[in-house]
Amino acid sequence: MISALAADDAASGARAFGVFDQVAKTFPAAARGAEPVVALESVSYELKQGELVSLLGPSGCGKTTLLRIAAGLTRASSGHVVIRGREVQGPQEDFGFVFQSPNLLPWRTVLNNVLFPMEIAGRNDERARARAMELLDLVGLGGFAKSRPHQLSGGMKQRVALCRALVPGPSLLLMDEPFGALDELTRMEMQDLLLHIRRVSGTTVVFVTHSIAEAVYLADEVLVFSRRPGRVIDRIRTDLAYPRKPELRYTAAFTELERRAGAGLGVVHAG
Amino acid sequence: MPDRLIRFGLPVLGVALLLLAWHLYVVVFDVPLVVLPRPGLVWDSLLKNWRLLVEEGWITLLESFYGFLLAFVLGVPLAVAISSSRVLNLMFYPLLIATQSLPKVALAPLILIWLGIGIESKLAIAWLVAFFPIVVDTATGLRNTPAEYLDLATSVRANGWQTFWKIRLPAALPFVISGSKVAITLAVIGAVIGEFIGSNQGLGNLMLVANSQVNVPLAYAALVGLAAIGIGLYAAVVLVEVALKPWFGEAGHT
Ligand SMILES: Nc1ncnc2c1ncn2[C@@H]1O[C@H](COP(=O)(O)OP(=O)(O)OP(=O)(O)O)[C@@H](O)[C@H]1O
Numbered sequence: 297m298i299s300a301l302a303a304d305d306a307a308s309g310a311r312a313f314g315v316f317d318q319v320a321k322t323f324p325a326a327a328r329g330a331e332p333v334v335a336l337e338s339v340s341y342e343l344k345q346g347e348l349v350s351l352l353g354p355s356g357c358g359k360t361t362l363l364r365i366a367a368g369l370t371r372a373s374s375g376h377v378v379i380r381g382r383e384v385q386g387p388q389e390d391f392g393f394v395f396q397s398p399n400l401l402p403w404r405t406v407l408n409n410v411l412f413p414m415e416i417a418g419r420n421d422e423r424a425r426a427r428a429m430e431l432l433d434l435v436g437l438g439g440f441a442k443s444r445p446h447q448l449s450g451g452m453k454q455r456v457a458l459c460r461a462l463v464p465g466p467s468l469l470l471m472d473e474p475f476g477a478l479d480e481l482t483r484m485e486m487q488d489l490l491l492h493i494r495r496v497s498g499t500t501v502v503f504v505t506h507s508i509a510e511a512v513y514l515a516d517e518v519l520v521f522s523r524r525p526g527r528v529i530d531r532i533r534t535d536l537a538y539p540r541k542p543e544l545r546y547t548a549a550f551t552e553l554e555r556r557a558g559a560g561l562g563v564v565h566a567g
Numbered sequence: 568m569p570d571r572l573i574r575f576g577l578p579v580l581g582v583a584l585l586l587l588a589w590h591l592y593v594v595v596f597d598v599p600l601v602v603l604p605r606p607g608l609v610w611d612s613l614l615k616n617w618r619l620l621v622e623e624g625w626i627t628l629l630e631s632f633y634g635f636l637l638a639f640v641l642g643v644p645l646a647v648a649i650s651s652s653r654v655l656n657l658m659f660y661p662l663l664i665a666t667q668s669l670p671k672v673a674l675a676p677l678i679l680i681w682l683g684i685g686i687e688s689k690l691a692i693a694w695l696v697a698f699f700p701i702v703v704d705t706a707t708g709l710r711n712t713p714a715e716y717l718d719l720a721t722s723v724r725a726n727g728w729q730t731f732w733k734i735r736l737p738a739a740l741p742f743v744i745s746g747s748k749v750a751i752t753l754a755v756i757g758a759v760i761g762e763f764i765g766s767n768q769g770l771g772n773l774m775l776v777a778n779s780q781v782n783v784p785l786a787y788a789a790l791v792g793l794a795a796i797g798i799g800l801y802a803a804v805v806l807v808e809v810a811l812k813p814w815f816g817e818a819g820h821t
């Protein structure tokens with residue numbers, strides 16, 4: 297099946313980078329007598345190379361679940377995810393995952409947290425260290441390489457987590473509400489930082505958020521999810537030019553996109 | 568400065584008040600010496616017998632410390648074994664919990680019969696009482712690795728070995744330390760019980776000898792020595808904990 301898909305992919309040239317094919321997930325009942333939880337109900341999407349997709353939806357609609365399935369951390373109940381011609385059955389070497397919490401290891405220095413994936417892969421060499429330092433410099437934390445996580449603010453921790461996901465040079469970056477716990481100002485800085493990194497690295501990004509403005513500001517395409525069980529109820533191509541500037545937030549085009557996403561979520565009335 | 572004064576001054580004041588109450592009680596009610604000597608007499612005895620107390624105390628200290636060390640060296644690997652193998656866990660964990668509630672002191676006379684009245688039997692009793700808190704706490708730490716850390720390990724495709732050394736073991740370290748705190752205190756108790764039951768050295772033995780000679784102040788002086796050993800060993804573990812603090816951050820979890 298995998299080889300068939302690979303052949304198919306090769307035949308059609310650089311078609312889709314990734315395919316979500318009717319991905320569904322039902323969690324078994326937590327207790328006897330409880331209902332099983334249908335977290336996702338058939339999500340399909342074609343991810344293009346270099347694209348940034350926002351998954352936008354209310355809390356509990358299955359965004360994390362979908363991201364984890366794409367990352368190979370959770371198995372889908374049915375359907376499948378194919379990335380670069382290979383069905384995802386476990387974490388892949390060229391995936392980077394940024395968790396909802398920074399999830400840094402407190403006993404490691406900042407630099408060694410960033411190097412963690414390289415260490416695990418047995419590639420913790422001079423080049424890896426140079427790249428880690430380069431990334432830390434890029435996010436403005438070059439001076440904190442030897443600090444420990446508890447000495448950093450929330451925004452700084454999340455930047456370290458971003459470096460850790462980027463250090464192996466992933467072709468796919470999966471981000472789960474990475475800026476959700478940050479204040480508005482830091483959050484906007486982080487969004488610009490992400491767009492910058494994505495432009496220089498060309499990596500494909502799937503970005504989960506429940507902020508309408510964030511989803512629209514970052515994405516090429518916003519997938520709006522219904523309440524649980526999650527389904528895609530609207531797909532919004534933003535068609536806003538990159539690089540994006542903060543002023544963009546106050547344009548008519550931007551507010552119109554926000555309004556449409558809000559209508560999908562049911563927080564504003566359509567029309 | 569006032570904060571410092573409060574943190575160090577108040578405990579000292581507490582001890583001073585206790586000593587004063589003790590002194591007044593003995594004087595006012597004219598308590599006989601055999602029942603309770605005045606603090607001053609205990610102090611005199613401490614000064615007069617300090618050499619003896621240090622010599623005997625050193626033996627008790629070694630018995631406690633080596634007993635603890637043995638418990639640590641054997642306990643941590645056992646905890647690793649039962650928390651990484653389902654079979655071993657099912658086989659031994661219930662037994663371990665059950666043994667923990669057993670009064671292990673009751674085994675002391677048997678141990679004395681097996682190992683004689685030398686240092687070996689004290690070591691064995693100290694080891695026995697210190698062993699369980701270390702195993703149980705370490706095992707608890709090892710099976711309660713935060714799920715996010717394990718997700719991180721999975722996402723970078725760490726194998727079982729790497730996950731153990733780089734995630735599970737360091738994440739369990741605070742538990743190992745809290746188990747050690749309990750264990751080291753128990754080890755001192757274990758060693759003294761061993762000395763009580765049969766020995767010709769150590770502070771526990773000195774207490775018995777002093778009692779039989781009705782040298783009550785010396786018995787109390789030996790008690791002070793035991794307290795010093797207990798507090799000293801506990802403080803040593805706390806020092807290790809403080810040294811590891813930067814390792815784990817304030818909450819120990821980010
Ligand atoms: N491991 C699990 N076992 C059982 N149920 C789960 C599990 N993980 C998630 N769920 C359920 O699946 C649903 C979707 O969860 P998910 O975490 O994907 O939501 P989310 O969209 O990421 O929400 P949020 O925005 O609050 O993070 C929830 O109702 C949740 O209770």
Ligand SMILES: [Mg+2]
Pocket residue numbers: 359360361396472473
């Ligand atoms: Mg979530």
